[in-house]
Amino acid sequence: SDPEPADATGDETTEASESGDDMEGGLSGTLSGGGASSQEAAMNAWRAGFQQANPEATVNYDPVGSGGGRTGFGDGSYAFAGSDAALDDEELAAAEAQCGEGGVIEFPGYVSPVAVAFNLEGVDSLNMSPETIANVFLGEITTWDDEAIAADNPDADLPSTAITVVHRSDESGTTENFEDYLYSAAGDVWTTEPSGVWPVDGQESAQGTSGVVGAAQAGEGTITYADASQIADLGTVAVGVGGDFVEYSAEAAAEVVAQSPRTEGTSEYVYTIELERDIEGTYPIVLVSYSLACTTYADENTAELVKGFLGYLASEEGQQAAADAAGSAPLSDTIRQAVLPGIESISVG
Amino acid sequence: MSVATESSSPGGSPDTARLLATVDPARRRTDRTMQVLIYIAFALAMIPLIWLIWTVVAQGADRISIDFLTQSMRNIFGGDPRGGIYHAIAGTVIITLLATVISVPIGILTAIYLVEYGKGWLARSVTFFVDVMTGIPSIVAGLFAFSLFALIFGPSVRIGIMGAVALSVLMIPVVVRSCEEMLKLVPNELREASYALGVPKWLTIVKVVLRTSVAGLTTGVLLAVARVVGETAPLLVTVGVTDSINFNPFEGRMMTLPVFAYRQYSQGNAPCPGGDSATCVADIASQNAWGAALVLIAMVLALNLIGRLITRWFAPKLG
């Protein structure tokens, strides 16, 4: 369906939708959430889709970061939130204080491949094993014609350009997921526990996904990691998984999420996953960003809006919209089936 | 009368000619050197200015259209090249105006207090703390405003006035410091002339001191406005963001131009599967960012122009 821009004078609450959408457009009011900025592009698509179906409704999403999102969700200032990391025990407790015992809904609403991207004259694609990637990012491998790289790329014509690693300077979910990948796939080389902060000192870094991409584009011989939809014309690394090299793709990223096990011992609608980084045929470096909501809200209207919005977000249609707008990997049916009942059950309480 | 022959030689007395022609060459050189340096300083400042403005115009001009200026981004996402920044223009104008309305009276009155009344511990501490205030990072001002309003309205509050309060924290010290300097420059003679006419102190301040320094005050206020009009971080945590138009600073989220520009820049490229087309432009977000930046610069430029007119209108007439 076509997006529908608001005109200058249109007040969001009075604007009428002409588009013959198949969803019932009965909801109205304003719903506000916030959190991970990685979801922003996808969130724009979801909000637009939902608002077109419900012209009387407005959904806002403050891209204040996952930390802000989790905090805001915990103290009730956001009705829903996005977070690049699952709630930890403490946060879960805070959230349950808001939502009620077992009333937290959490599921990987946004899954996106993280590309290892580089800027090297004349080279578009390279194969790298997890160990090689780890060594490059640790600064152990310093030139592009290093044996370890050459070994995996017999056909490539590798220059002796120095490698400049560009990492995220801000604390970020992308970093955490990338570190987690290196830690689990190349644990011998990469020994630091994953956190949102890059552990190697003295390298180039930049703020935000657009920052690292811009910096990588600005320098010759740079390499970075970034949300795959953002890497523009940078070359990409095909990552070694189970003896094969896999190029990033939304489908391969969706596979890894679909095939990884659900975290055990969580409450019914908390669907978090333990990513397995070496499943053959999948692309193992993914950013998994969670959507958070409650099953009960104090306010009827809010409950209706969250229910409608999350329903759309998790629907096939919503996931496809995000895939189109942000290059994300659609939710697997397994996960959708697991969380939809939770969303359906959202009510006043 | 004097003997005229004395001065008959065409060049006049050579001694005198020498006396009048020579000034220590080293002094001349210093004078010339400093003149050149001062011209260079100015030229130096023009380079980034022209470069910056050229960059912004070159990047942003194509995006500017009537639609861009009169529509919001509601329901626009991905590579959709429609939509505009009307909501952000409105937000910027309203929030900055509110911040100005809060800070300028407080700032100028405080400057008046410091210059005209200030004595003793209160004046000293105000001076002292205004100095300290200039170093508050903008994000801290935002967090402060947020926690202040959260105390009263709960943590879910996101309203325009909150952003205005955060900006005021940043603006006030700039207003106070620059206005203080301007007021100090008003000669005491003028105050005395006014007192001697039986004009009460407050009227002297309002009608003589402020009037005489109005040009400087305008500059100070414009500086302060410029200081905050481009703020991003404090607005994100206080006002939040929205794609829709909201004229009410006391209810609901608002968008502002710098936040809009920054968010668009952060979003990066949109995936356009079939390449760029009429309905999907991959780098539309960055185009939006530059377009918003251009509009923001144009707005502040217009403001400066108005300020300049005010300055000229009120400038002391010296001849």
Added chain:
Amino acid sequence: MAQRIDTKDLNIYYSSFLAVEAVNMTIEPKSVTALIGPSGCGKSTFLRTLNRMHEVIPGARVEGHVEMDGVDLYGPNVDPVAVRKNVGMVFQRPNPFPTMSIRDNVLAGVKLNNKRISKSDADDLVESSLHGANLWNEVKDRLDRPGSGLSGGQQQRLCIARAIAIKPQVLLMDEPCSALDPISTIAIEDLIGELKNDYTIVIVTHNMQQAARVSDRTGFFNIAGTGKPGKLIEMDDTATIFSSPAEKATEDYVSGRFG
């Protein structure tokens, strides 16, 4: 209507510096009192205590009394603003308001006080005040030009016009003619002669002849040395001061080559 002023044991300080000591003086109503004395002896300082302009200088203060018709100007229920409205002042240096036109400068006392005045009244006031200051003919064609564009002498006359436009009871003049040419000075002196019919006038001057010409009574201030306070040495009818002063110092001073 004119007021009489008495000072009683007036000590004048700049912070802790005693600038003028123990002045007892009577200024008769409807008369011109001249204050003479060497530079730095505190004439200006003393004059400024008579309309409470002294206290606008930070740290400046007085001890003792200044009484106008028996009411202490420094009394608790006296408003310095009201004092200054009734005791006008012309300064040593001309100080027209640079942001105002010549016309507005003359009307400053009215306009700055937010008083409403009809255009024709204002025009009359401007004309009569400028006439009084002997400036009308020179500026009548450029009343809307800035006052700061005038020459020094013209500026000073503008300040006199501005002071008399508020029709004070007492007029203090601190060397009002030191920047004026003789013709303007004559006009001002004539004006002083006229004004004294209704008002009390105190004038500080270095010009002995001027003091002799315009004043009824003269006070002589002197100073023993730098850092010492200025004192009122003698005060008497002008004729007496200039012919047979009681004090030797006065005689020395007035009989200088300038006598």
Added chain:
Amino acid sequence: MAQRIDTKDLNIYYSSFLAVEAVNMTIEPKSVTALIGPSGCGKSTFLRTLNRMHEVIPGARVEGHVEMDGVDLYGPNVDPVAVRKNVGMVFQRPNPFPTMSIRDNVLAGVKLNNKRISKSDADDLVESSLHGANLWNEVKDRLDRPGSGLSGGQQQRLCIARAIAIKPQVLLMDEPCSALDPISTIAIEDLIGELKNDYTIVIVTHNMQQAARVSDRTGFFNIAGTGKPGKLIEMDDTATIFSSPAEKATEDYVSGRFG
């Protein structure tokens, strides 16, 4: 060493306003020339053309010639800075540098030329210049205090000290005594008497007696009306001007009540 100055058909403008017209004047070396005339007739304006201070006012310009010993001050090989170094000036309003101490004020001009003046030379110069301006005794204990803390008269004398400290060839004085008390005035007049032994002095004054006392020659400027240019009416030996001037206007002016 002293210089003689001639002006030839000098027209002085403020932008398009002709302030002073067609002045032909000879200023003798080692003499004192007084310029008198009513306010606004252009005495200050004329004086400022003699050391090229006029041209620092935006839009101000001259036509004609000012020659010093036959060298045109406005000629192409002449540096205005050198002119001003050799033609010192004291202004109508005292203008000590407020940011400098009394001592530094006196040395301000000297330090421009001779940065490495020894401390003892500087001390001597400060003392002699302040003595010359009759200010030494009043300020010798506070040479390091700001010059702006002095009274008006003291400030003016400080400015005179500053001007004579650079030992100019010619000294221009624009009503230098209008803010001074008689005692200081005498000292300055004595100083002028001494200086003229070596230097050429031009003084603008409103004080007829002063002109008569100190000057050898006197020039009388007059103005026909506002907006009209000022003109040099007559110039002659001072005695002649004050006893039997050639022009009626001069006689009227000098024989005014101030004569």
Added chain:
Amino acid sequence: MSTTISRPPARGSRRRRSSTTDRGFNRVFRWIAVGAGATILAVLAAVALFLISEAWPAIMASPEELASGVPRYPEDTSLLGYLGPLVYGTILAAVLALVIAVPVSMGIALFISHYAPRRLSQLLGALVDLLAAIPSVIYGLWGFFTLAPVLTPFWLWLNDNLGWFPFWGGQASPTGRSMATVGIVLAIMILPIITAVSREVFLQTPRLHEEAALALGATRWEVVRTAVLPFGRSGVISASMLGLGRALGETMAVLMILSPGFTYSLDILAAGQHQTIAAYIAADFPESTGLGVNTLIAAGLALFVITLAVNMAARWVVARRKDFSGAN
């Protein structure tokens, strides 16, 4: 003469109340002005209170707690030890910016006030003011995309050829996103602030004083040196403090341009060496929770203290020569 306004001043039926000289609306106005000053104190007190209370948990926490609760926090480091490099980076950035901006600003201000043709000077002043009108996000974008690439070859050349000079050593960044570039961008950002205030102050130099200098045979530069600069001294210092405040607190431009690190290095051409407090807070705030936020606010408190110290020093410099201020 008119008797209409002649009321003996002392006959006024005013209340006998206090010995203060203020009456009527004078008093009201005075209290309004005092109130404005007090408001600022109150706001500042509130901000300080906010900073201290939010920073308190971090100040009180042990190094172990901090290391486990704050992602970036290294083992076995006291809070001060952790904030040290940030304080250093902040000061380094501000000093670089000031060192570049103050001389240039004074040059520009003098150019506009005393050198440029009068008709032009207003226009030129407005042009420089435009730099102040450019929001920091745009400086960030420009510095990142446009300036840094242009400066890179120059930085690399300095590094190759003059690397022995303490500031130009280390491994120069191939993308130019180093402290040197940040210093230049910050300098450009504070330039108009310093220029605008200095310019106004220089323009106010009394003509009398300039003419006094001219008449002593001063060249134009000497007039500036003897009359204009001393007169404008306190104004220029205040202006620089305003600029410094902005340089210290600038967030967006630093955040977007600098490739940060946490060391005490002097190598301003190298990447990953320095970080400023403001940029650090903005970079890590979004993902932070709990003790992490407290630590960020503690960094804000440190910035607060730096500003305080710097401004106190500046005030002291100005006050030392108060008697000689041009306002006398």
